[in-house]
Amino acid sequence: MKRIAVFTSGGDAPGMNAGVRAVVRSASAQGLHVYGIYRGYQGMIEGEIKRLEREDVKNIIHRGGTILKTARSMEFMTPEGRKKAYDSLMAHDIEGVISIGGNGTFTGANIFYDEYKVPFVGMPGTIDNDLYGTDFTIGFDTAINTAIDAIDKIRDTADSHNRLFFIEVMGRHSGYIGLYTGIGSGASGILIPEKSNDTESLIKTLKKGVQRKKLFSLVVVAEGDETGGAIEIAKRVKDEFPQFETKVTIIGHLQRGGSPTCNDRILASRLGHAAVEGLVAGKKNVMAGIVNNKLKFTTFKECITKAKVPHKDLLDLSEILALG
Ligand code: F6P
Numbered sequence: 001m002k003r004i005a006v007f008t009s010g011g012d013a014p015g016m017n018a019g020v021r022a023v024v025r026s027a028s029a030q031g032l033h034v035y036g037i038y039r040g041y042q043g044m045i046e047g048e049i050k051r052l053e054r055e056d057v058k059n060i061i062h063r064g065g066t067i068l069k070t071a072r073s074m075e076f077m078t079p080e081g082r083k084k085a086y087d088s089l090m091a092h093d094i095e096g097v098i099s100i101g102g103n104g105t106f107t108g109a110n111i112f113y114d115e116y117k118v119p120f121v122g123m124p125g126t127i128d129n130d131l132y133g134t135d136f137t138i139g140f141d142t143a144i145n146t147a148i149d150a151i152d153k154i155r156d157t158a159d160s161h162n163r164l165f166f167i168e169v170m171g172r173h174s175g176y177i178g179l180y181t182g183i184g185s186g187a188s189g190i191l192i193p194e195k196s197n198d199t200e201s202l203i204k205t206l207k208k209g210v211q212r213k214k215l216f217s218l219v220v221v222a223e224g225d226e227t228g229g230a231i232e233i234a235k236r237v238k239d240e241f242p243q244f245e246t247k248v249t250i251i252g253h254l255q256r257g258g259s260p261t262c263n264d265r266i267l268a269s270r271l272g273h274a275a276v277e278g279l280v281a282g283k284k285n286v287m288a289g290i291v292n293n294k295l296k297f298t299t300f301k302e303c304i305t306k307a308k309v310p311h312k313d314l315l316d317l318s319e320i321l322a323l324g
Contacts, residue, residue, distance in 0.1 A: 001280055003033045005049065007096045008066040009040035009073075009101035009108075012256055013125045013139025015264035016066040019100050021057040022272025023123075028054050030280060035092055039069045040101070041076035041108055043117050044085040049092050061265055064142075064258045070101075079115075086116045089183055094118070096279040098272075099136070102126035103304050106287060110300040119284030121275045122300060123268070127256055130174035131305035133298030134289025138271065141263040143170065143255040144180045150251050151185040155218055161245070162215040164206075164237070168230035168250040171222040177255070178222030179310050183318050189219035190318045191227055194309050199227055205322050210241070223250075270295070 006023045008016045020036070027034045036056075038048040060067055075081035089097070099105050100123040109120040127143035140165045147169050158165045167187075171177045175192020182190030188209060189202035202219060209217060219237075221230040230248045238246050260268070267290065274288040274295050286297040 001034065001095045001316065003035065003093050004096045004098065004276070004279060005035040005037050005089065005092070006052070006068070006070045007040055007044065007099040007100070008070045008125060009035035009105040010070065011102065011126060012066050012070050013141035013224070014064040014256075014258055014260035015138040015268040016100055016125050017060040017063045017266035018260060019123050019125060019138055019272045020052075020066070020068060021061055022269040022324060023098050023276055024052050024057045025054055026273040026276040029314050030276065032276070032280075035094060040071040040105075041073035041081075041085060042071040043069070043073055043122050044088055045073065045081050047088040047091065049088060055084070062259050064260060072104065082112055082115060085112070086277050089118060096185055098275045098279065100125040102128065102131060102137070106300040107304050110285060110304065113285045116309055116312065119279060120284075120300075121283055122280045122287035122303070123271045123275050124287060124289055125268075127177065128174045129176035130171070130308055131287070131289070131303055132308045133287050133291070133296065133303045135291055138268045139256075139265055140176065141258070141261045141267075142258060144177055144184065145261055146255050146258055147177060147181040147251055150249075150254065151181060151187075151218065151220070155185065158216045158218060158247075164217050164219070164241075164244040164246045166219050166230040166234040166248045167236075168221045168223055168248070170252070170255050171224050173224045175222045175224065176310060178220050178225070179314060179318060181285050182220035183314065185205065185218060185220065185323065186321070187220045188214075188217040188322050190322070191219065191225045192222040193224045193226060195315060198225070199233065199236065200237060201319065202233075203237070206241060208323060218248040240277075250277070294318060
């Protein structure tokens with residue numbers, strides 16, 4: 001293998017740049033030529049492919065976002081789009097591709113491999129941490145630390161005014177961000193898609209708080225919770241406790257930006273190096289992940305079909321510690 005490409009796709013995640021840097025530097029150390037594909041699958045279709053040398057990735061390890069840009073391409077979902085993408089790769093004699101992204105990225109890569117047999121190795125890059133085959137995804141650690149910083153600030157004002165705050169964090173189908181930030185911020189309630197009946201349990205907790213004359217509370221809600229998000233749940237709770245002054249904060253895309261934490265930089269660096277080694281060794285259609293601190297390759301099929309759910313002990317802990 002002489003020429004490989006790297007791209008980022010789907011929602012950006014802090015640490016993607018550290019991952020691109022690791023791919024370019026590890027591949028260059030092996031004498032490979034690396035090409036950057038810009039704007040994900042859409043850029044692959046449109047032929048936005050440029051050579052990346054070692055110096056092109058200097059001074060990016062600390063930067064959020066992705067220097068390669070990203071996109072969610074509808075065209076790649078069509079056979080015509082994938083044919084154009086294949087032609088672009090062949091025009092640059094690309095023999096293997098490293099894709100950094102989440103579920104949608106690997107679903108696309110899996111179909112593409114079936115049709116064109118171009119080997120892909122993936123790296124998990126999404127703030128949601130919802131990928132099977134790795135304990136943590138690139139960007140998750142930064143996102144939860146950004147959210148915690150915001151929630152701590154909300155705690156100050158909630159305390160001063162005796163208010164009940166509902167804080168919505170990201171996680172389209174997944175409660176990892178909600179669970180970690182909820183436990184880490186000492187929230188009185190955590191509503192995530194992986195827990196059923198969490199509204200009833202929240203109401204019980206709040207009632208106990210009223211009995212103990214608790215003056216303010218923070219409730220963390222994952223955007224993907226079945227209640228419909230923080231605005232909906234705040235309305236329901238207000239009906240039950242009209243005496244509470246309730247407020248809603250949606251942290252939103254703030255969680256996607258910013259300088260990656262050291263953990264995310266290291267994770268991205270390890271996985272970037274592993275992805276290059278894997279590709280050179282002949283791996284294809286797999287994602288490089290870290291499970292129990294060990295490198296593990298998992299097929300794209302498993303990554304996209306198997307559900308990753310938070311450990312039960314963390315879910316239990318969140319209930320026990322909520323009672324303030
Ligand atoms: O997948 C990461 C994520 O940030 C989700 O948590 C969120 O629902 C989604 O992306 C938002 O996507 P977009 O930036 O396209 O609105």
